[in-house]
Amino acid sequence: MPEAISLTQFLIEEQRARQHLPADLRLLIEVVARACKRISIAVGKGALGGVLGDAGTGNVQGEAQKKLDVLSNEILLQANAWGGHLAACASEEMEDPQPIPDVYPKGNYLLLFDPLDGSSNIDVNISVGTIFSVLHCPDDVTHPAAEHFLQPGTAQVAAGYAVYGPSTVLVLTLGHGTHVFTLDRELGSFILTTRNVRIPADTKEFAINMSNRRHWDAPVQRYIDELLAGRDGPRGKDYNMRWVASMVADVHRILTRGGVFLYPWDRKEPDKPGKLRLMYEANPMAFIVEEAGGAATTGRERILDLVPTALHQRVPVFLGSKNEVDVATRYHLDADEAR
Numbered sequence: 116m117p118e119a120i121s122l123t124q125f126l127i128e129e130q131r132a133r134q135h136l137p138a139d140l141r142l143l144i145e146v147v148a149r150a151c152k153r154i155s156i157a158v159g160k161g162a163l164g165g166v167l168g169d170a171g172t173g174n175v176q177g178e179a180q181k182k183l184d185v186l187s188n189e190i191l192l193q194a195n196a197w198g199g200h201l202a203a204c205a206s207e208e209m210e211d212p213q214p215i216p217d218v219y220p221k222g223n224y225l226l227l228f229d230p231l232d233g234s235s236n237i238d239v240n241i242s243v244g245t246i247f248s249v250l251h252c253p254d255d256v257t258h259p260a261a262e263h264f265l266q267p268g269t270a271q272v273a274a275g276y277a278v279y280g281p282s283t284v285l286v287l288t289l290g291h292g293t294h295v296f297t298l299d300r301e302l303g304s305f306i307l308t309t310r311n312v313r314i315p316a317d318t319k320e321f322a323i324n325m326s327n328r329r330h331w332d333a334p335v336q337r338y339i340d341e342l343l344a345g346r347d348g349p350r351g352k353d354y355n356m357r358w359v360a361s362m363v364a365d366v367h368r369i370l371t372r373g374g375v376f377l378y379p380w381d382r383k384e385p386d387k388p389g390k391l392r393l394m395y396e397a398n399p400m401a402f403i404v405e406e407a408g409g410a411a412t413t414g415r416e417r418i419l420d421l422v423p424t425a426l427h428q429r430v431p432v433f434l435g436s437k438n439e440v441d442v443a444t445r446y447h448l449d450a451d452e453a454r
């Protein structure tokens with residue numbers, strides 16, 4: 116049995132091996148991992164813990180908050196408040212960034228998170244998760260505001276997600292590959308279970324909310340119809356479909372066995388560029404997927420190259436096995452050219 120390497124050991128190794136991991140970034144990741152452990156315990160309690168159901172409040176997205184959305188947000192804020200590694204946090208559940216109180220030492224990083232991803236699945240005991248992204252705080256800024264978070268995805272120094280499912284996993288990239296850790300509940304530690312995970316370039320599995328089909332744009336309808344046509348169609352092979360409706364779970368399946376995930380723009384809400392949020396869903400997932408050999412676009416542009424304009428902006432998302440993302444993206448660019 117190979118030696119069990121804990122997250123802390125792995126980060127120390129990275130620090131020694133690559134000198135690209137400053138001590139305060141290592142500390143930040145360990146603090147976020149500890150917060151995810153606490154959220155995993157709360158999620159695991161389900162109805163027994165009184166954490167199911169609506170919180171009775173709304174968020175900046177105009178969505179009704181679940182109790183676990185609010186609780187997970189609080190757990191992440193508390194865990195990161197005093198650490199000395201952060202300058203400010205921003206969250207899906209908060210309109211404005213939360214600066215670190217002046218009583219605590221300020222750090223060099225900005226942390227963005229989706230505290231509970233897959234909220235519609237909380238009450239029905241389907242996997243949910245947490246997504247996070249780390250940026251540098253601009254040097255001369257002591258009180259970061261939303262504008263200081265608006266950095267392209269290529270500026271991320273770390274990104275990760277946790278899935279609270281049958282087991283709790285933490286997936287992490289620091290820009291040198293993507294690595295998977297599994298929570299050993301007895302030890303209470305995240306243990307490295309896959310180093311340098313790779314997404315196969317080709318796949319036979321796609322993930323999209325099919326109920327939106329009538330609202331999709333022509334390139335998406337063309338792409339999905341060709342997959343559904345199977346081996347008798349232009350793609351010449353049969354495809355299977357999966358949709359968990361928790362981005363963390365759908366992306367984790369893709370990291371594990373390949374696949375393509377799509378949440379395109381649709382006419383249901385034409386003024387919204389997409390459903391998913393750039394800063395704390397699309398950017399961290401794009402960094403993780405690209406570091407695992409996959410691709411991530413808006414259907415037209417590489418997600419990580421986008422220059423953000425707002426903290427809670429939404430984008431269309433196409434990510435996963437590179438060759439499928441390339442086809443879906445080409446269909447959009449072809450359609451644009453043909454216009």
Ligand SMILES: O=P(O)(O)OC[C@H]1O[C@](O)(COP(=O)(O)O)[C@@H](O)[C@@H]1O
Nearest residue numbers: 229231232233234235324360361362
């Ligand atoms: O309900 P739909 O349209 O299938 O959307 C599901 C998508 O919405 C999300 O739940 C949005 O994230 P939140 O739960 O964090 O708001 C994604 O996890 C998921 O991919």
Ligand SMILES: [Mg+2]
Nearest residue numbers: 229232233396
């Ligand atoms: Mg989410």
Ligand SMILES: [Mg+2]
Nearest residue numbers: 207229231232
């Ligand atoms: Mg959420």
